Amino acid sequence: EVQVLESGGGLVQPGGxxxxxxxxxxxxxxxxxxxxxxxxxxxxxxWVSCISGGADGTYYADPVRGRFTISxxxxxxxxxxxxxxxxxxxxxxxxxxxxxxxxxxxxGLEHWGLGTLVTVSS
Amino acid sequence: DIVMTQSPDSxxxxxxxxxxxxxxxxxSLLYSSDNQNYLGxxxxxxxxxxxxxxxxxxxxxxxxxxxxxxxxxxTDFTLTISxxxxxxVAVYYCxxxxxxxxxxxxxxxxxxx
Numbered sequence: 695e696v697q698v699l700e701s702g703g704g705l706v707q708p709g710g711x712x713x714x715x716x717x718x719x720x721x722x723x724x725x726x727x728x729x730x731x732x733x734x735x736x737x738x739x740x741w742v743s744c745i746s747g748g749a750d751g752t753y754y755a756d757p758v759r760g761r762f763t764i765s766x767x768x769x770x771x772x773x774x775x776x777x778x779x780x781x782x783x784x785x786x787x788x789x790x791x792x793x794x795x796x797x798x799x800x801x802g803l804e805h806w807g808l809g810t811l812v813t814v815s816s
Numbered sequence: 817d818i819v820m821t822q823s824p825d826s827x828x829x830x831x832x833x834x835x836x837x838x839x840x841x842x843x844s845l846l847y848s849s850d851n852q853n854y855l856g857x858x859x860x861x862x863x864x865x866x867x868x869x870x871x872x873x874x875x876x877x878x879x880x881x882x883x884x885x886x887x888x889x890x891t892d893f894t895l896t897i898s899x900x901x902x903x904x905v906a907v908y909y910c911x912x913x914x915x916x917x918x919x920x921x922x923x924x925x926x927x928x929x
Contacts, residue, residue: 729918731866731920738907738909738920738921738922738923739858739860739866739909739911739920739923740920741911741917741918741919741920744916744918753916753917753918754916754917755917756817756917789865789866791866794868794871794877799913799916799918800854800913800914801871801913802856802868802871802872802877802911802913803856803858803866803868803911804868804877806865806866806867807865808865809865
């Protein structure tokens with residue numbers, strides 16, 4: 695069974711840093727692009743970042759470019775999102791999701807985790 | 817950036833009736849090299865992560881009931897629920913994956929009349 699499981703969320707002060715992770719199982723992790731999507735409380739979905747299966751392509755939304763870094767360790771079947779210089783606007787549930795069929799980010803998102811909550815507050 | 821809009825914001829439909837959601841993009845999502853529209857539809861029920869319903873604008877994901885269908889091309893797309901069931905109460909989002917950033921629409925909330 696395909697599963698993705700996020701972890702690492704928590705409370706962080708404005709200006710601080712946090713790294714969230716996403717563990718994949720039930721599929722060949724390196725064969726799929728992985729994406730982070732966030733959802734602020736009571737709000738809609740916001741695409742954040744994607745990394746191709748071989749990590750040769752990384753893409754970011756404008757609000758996070760230069761502050762967030764997406765990476766993956768295919769030997770550990772794990773996706774990461776390093777978040778620096780956090781602001782209150784980054785408060786959200788962070789989902790990771792697997793691309794539907796392959797290593798490209800230019801696809802629909804087939805399997806989603808339950809999310810990990812990041813709260814930025816003083 | 818490609819801007820995605822959806823209408824209506826909210827939709828009340830009687831059980832067994834048709835629900836239609838519109839999604840428009842600020843530029844064409846049709847890629848000429850493969851003749852695919854780079855658009856997906858997602859369903860998000862309260863307290864749950866989103867679920868992919870439709871990919872390439874009109875292809876139903878495995879296991880999705882056939883009362884869900886997607887149509888459209890270029891900049892205008894539609895998600896249709898042919899006969900609304902109680903379990904279809906959710907927020908529905910369209911998303912373009914034609915160009916980065918892969919933007920979502922604001923969502924359409926579907927509930928029972």
